Amino acid sequence: MKQKKVRVLIAKPGLDGHDRGAKVVARFLQENGYEVIYTGLHQSPEQIVNAALQEAVDAIGISVLSGSHNYVFPEVMKLLKERGMGDVVVFGGGTIPEEDIPPLLATGVKALFRPGTPLEEVLEFMKENVG
């Protein structure tokens, strides 16, 4: 009996307490048939990557509204490569200034969604890049 489901980790890094966006996205993905593992607040990149590893997820979505995106995303990308998890899709969102996005995408992050993004766009991205 084949039961293929897409598994996604939604993570909140660092001291950032803004969890509304992460929860909205998690709920939305659940409603669209995804299995979402939520990490809760205050996660280090190491914790995020280890959780993704143990949960064998297809993708990691990181929500950053604290300004720490330029540290968190590259660190997660680096750890994933070290652990042999280069095939895991990384995406995210939050208050990330427009000009910071291209360099982050260059590290291998697949997409970043800024405040006000319609959730349908996230779904489109998921279908195209994750499954």
Added chain:
Amino acid sequence: MNYVEEALRGNQLAGARLIRLLEEGDPQGIEHLKALYPHTGRAFILGMTGPPGAGKSTLVDRIITELRRRDLKVGVVAVDPSSPFSGGAILGDRVRMQRHATDPGVFVRSMATRGHLGGLSRATGEAVLVLDAMGYDVILIETVGVGQDEVEIVDMAHTTAVVCLPGMGDDIQAMKAGILEIGDLFIVNKADRPGADEVVKQLQVMLEMRTAHDQDAWRPPVLKTVAVRNEGIAEVVDAFYTHRDHQERTGILAERKAKRQMHFFRELVKEMAAERIFGVAEGTDHYARMLVDLTARRLDPYTAAETLLDQTLGGGDPR
């Protein structure tokens, strides 16, 4: 990656990906599991069940810490329900356990029920086998928040704890037929709230009735905890081991293990049989006609099922 070799060496990535294969019903996963099987049967398997929000995950988190203090490696399988509408799920048990994410002696895997009833997911048993083979000394299974009938955990765990709450007096009366009977120990969590002692007493009275007639019977202890403040946790872990010792001494552990094995086997046969039978039937004209007749209520489902079985397994007279 050689899943079997790597999993046996404790490689978490290999173990995680293997569990994923098994969860998806990939036949390759089963081949790997066969190879791992001789290395299973060593772990102490604990079940944690109880109503939604009772504090199961918080307790598991604290119990992990206590077991780690005792130098034991811990695997966790935490089950949450899938949405019957979307098929998706939010698996939130892990939130309470994330502090252990950087400890290589701990492995936490969340699972969605994916329509499986009974409080677990179809592949929970397989995930437990993988963790067992990987060398985790203790494997904790957290069920979905249960009502009454989700008691599949007893077939899986060696020792099962039922988590209760202060103020659920009437509920405990209602519970007695269902999960009250499966507890090897009872935890009254959130004992920082009023009403904990009443629930303890009520449970004790009801458990007394259950075990009064038998001298050797295990008398399930009722323990108070405040999981958020780490109170009463060492006592819970001690009670797990006291129960295990009792089960070993009385031979009940071996009996339970055998029963569990039988249960697992029977479930497998059921699942594989259904898969084969439908696999053979689907696409045949006869089966298509059968479905049409069923839908039109010209054929009753009992006769239909009998006919299908007779045809695929032989023996019967195919009308």
